[in-house]
Amino acid sequence: MSDPLAPYDAVLLLSYGGPQGPDDVLPFMRNATAGRGVPDSRLAEVSVHYQRFGGASPINARNAELLEALRAELAARGSRLPVAIGNRNWHPFVSEALRGLADAGARRVLALTTAAYGSYSGCRQYREDLAGALALLADGSDGATGQGPQADAAARVGGAGGGPVGMVVDKTRPFYNTPGMLQASADAIVAAYDGLAAQGIPAEAVHLILVTHSIPVAMERGSAPDVAEAAGATPPVPGWPPVREPGVAADLSTEISYVEQHLGLARVLLPIVAQRLGLDSPPALDLAFCSRSGPPQARWLEPDINDRITALAQAPEPPGGIVVAPIGFIADHMEVVFDLDTEARETAEALAMPYARAATAGTHPALVASLADLLAERAAVARGESVVPTSTTGAGPFHTVCPDPCCRPGGDHLHAHHPHHAARRSEEDT
Numbered sequence: 001m002s003d004p005l006a007p008y009d010a011v012l013l014l015s016y017g018g019p020q021g022p023d024d025v026l027p028f029m030r031n032a033t034a035g036r037g038v039p040d041s042r043l044a045e046v047s048v049h050y051q052r053f054g055g056a057s058p059i060n061a062r063n064a065e066l067l068e069a070l071r072a073e074l075a076a077r078g079s080r081l082p083v084a085i086g087n088r089n090w091h092p093f094v095s096e097a098l099r100g101l102a103d104a105g106a107r108r109v110l111a112l113t114t115a116a117y118g119s120y121s122g123c124r125q126y127r128e129d130l131a132g133a134l135a136l137l138a139d140g141s142d143g144a145t146g147q148g149p150q151a152d153a154a155a156r157v158g159g160a161g162g163g164p165v166g167m168v169v170d171k172t173r174p175f176y177n178t179p180g181m182l183q184a185s186a187d188a189i190v191a192a193y194d195g196l197a198a199q200g201i202p203a204e205a206v207h208l209i210l211v212t213h214s215i216p217v218a219m220e221r222g223s224a225p226d227v228a229e230a231a232g233a234t235p236p237v238p239g240w241p242p243v244r245e246p247g248v249a250a251d252l253s254t255e256i257s258y259v260e261q262h263l264g265l266a267r268v269l270l271p272i273v274a275q276r277l278g279l280d281s282p283p284a285l286d287l288a289f290c291s292r293s294g295p296p297q298a299r300w301l302e303p304d305i306n307d308r309i310t311a312l313a314q315a316p317e318p319p320g321g322i323v324v325a326p327i328g329f330i331a332d333h334m335e336v337v338f339d340l341d342t343e344a345r346e347t348a349e350a351l352a353m354p355y356a357r358a359a360t361a362g363t364h365p366a367l368v369a370s371l372a373d374l375l376a377e378r379a380a381v382a383r384g385e386s387v388v389p390t391s392t393t394g395a396g397p398f399h400t401v402c403p404d405p406c407c408r409p410g411g412d413h414l415h416a417h418h419p420h421h422a423a424r425r426s427e428e429d430t
């Protein structure tokens with residue numbers, strides 16, 4: 001009997017990676033910042049965050065839990081495919097994971113990222129990581145030589161297999177718009193409100209702030225620039241039929257930017273939260289950002305979560321408490337345990353503002369089920385079946401291969417194929 005995920009013969013969970021001990025912190029930070037214009041001062045500052053946690057990022061344990069939950073879910077659905085984890089910036093690197101799968105006989109791998117939203121960082125860059133790892137595998141050099149983090153990985157894999165391998169890897173689409181993300185986010189926010197209610201703060205008095213990772217403004221623009229125009233279509237509307245022909249990358253009319261993806265989730269999430277808490281109207285839509293990086297002169301998405309908390313606390317009628325919900329992350333990794341549980345909490349405490357941080361989705365069964373559905377959806381596409389992707393928001397991105405205009409890093413790379421747009425945008429920037 002064929003596997004429900006056929007034609008794939010392995011699954012790869014693609015993630016960011018994090019140090020496993022104090023000695024890993026500096027080399028990990030060098031990998032994470034290499035060639036990305038992150039100043040040494042920021043590298044040093046973030047290294048201290050990791051050392052505060054004994055040099056080990058919680059991302060490794062959280063990803064191990066997700067891997068186990070996903071394995072169990074796929075097994076329960078009758079799949080026998082091996083599931084491995086491969087990271088961009090630390091062991092096991094993508095090249096190490098693919099070599100392991102190849103040595104076990106895999107040749108057609110389906111990759112799923114731990115990034116829920118599409119942008120260069122969360123989408124195209126993972127495809128670049130896969131391409132780099134596959135190039136090493138194809139000439140067998142992953143066991144010996146190479147460049148950058150993958151090469152470092154390769155040097156340590158040494159001879160596990162070593163020979164050239166031809167392998168194909170496909171990737172699933174971003175999954176912020178799946179039912180599992182919606183349900184896990186709603187459950188977590190309701191639980192955080194309940195925590196404040198137990199301290200005597202009624203839901204009506206609470207202000208909800210949704211939080212995600214800041215990215216450069218240029219990367220936000222590159223995440224879905226002028227895609228409606230590129231497709232010759234009207235902008236995305238709820239209920240747009242997101243039908244995709246087998247083998248065709250995307251319906252460009254449903255491609256929306258990184259920020260718009262968060263707002264799309266928020267618009268379906270807030271009424272559910274209100275209903276479950278018995279509120280007369282949904283909480284105000286308030287999206288803030290954490291973990292700003294990059295050089296000081298670069299523009300990143302704002303407001304920063306700390307600035308937002310300060311502004312609320314100093315408003316004429318401050319809320320009775322705040323719930324901070326990190327919908328941008330699916331697990332409690334460093335951005336969550338440091339930037340939110342440590343820094344933002346201190347900001348709130350200094351202003352005597354009651355603070356509750358909503359849980360991340362983690363291994364919420366609804367999320368794990370949606371991730372398994374996503375793999376099944378992509379496998380059906382690979383088999384040539386016509387598939388209507390599930391979307392709680394009515395919009396994408398649904399692509400599994402970035403259409404040319406989307407998921408661009410921004411900056412000089414933005415609009416490389418649209419010089420007239422580049423000119424217009426640089427005017428806007430000045």
Ligand SMILES: CC1=C(CCC(=O)O)c2cc3nc(cc4[nH]c(cc5[nH]c(cc1n2)c(C)c5CCC(=O)O)c(CCC(=O)O)c4C)C(CCC(=O)O)=C3C
Pocket residue numbers: 016017018019029032033036038042043046057058059114115116119121122213214215216291292293294328332333334335
């Ligand atoms: C959109 C996005 C996600 C969410 C999607 C996804 O999950 O992929 C994400 C996740 C993560 N980011 C992480 C860690 C870091 N991110 C950095 C730097 C950067 N992140 C960026 C964006 C994102 N990052 C960007 C545009 C940069 C600037 C440099 C560059 O363009 O790459 C740096 C460098 C130092 C700094 O400046 O902070 C570090 C150490 C960890 C691991 C945490 C742990 O160890 O527990 C995770 C899950």
Ligand SMILES: [Fe+2]
Pocket residue numbers: 118119123124399401402403406407
């Ligand atoms: Fe993409």
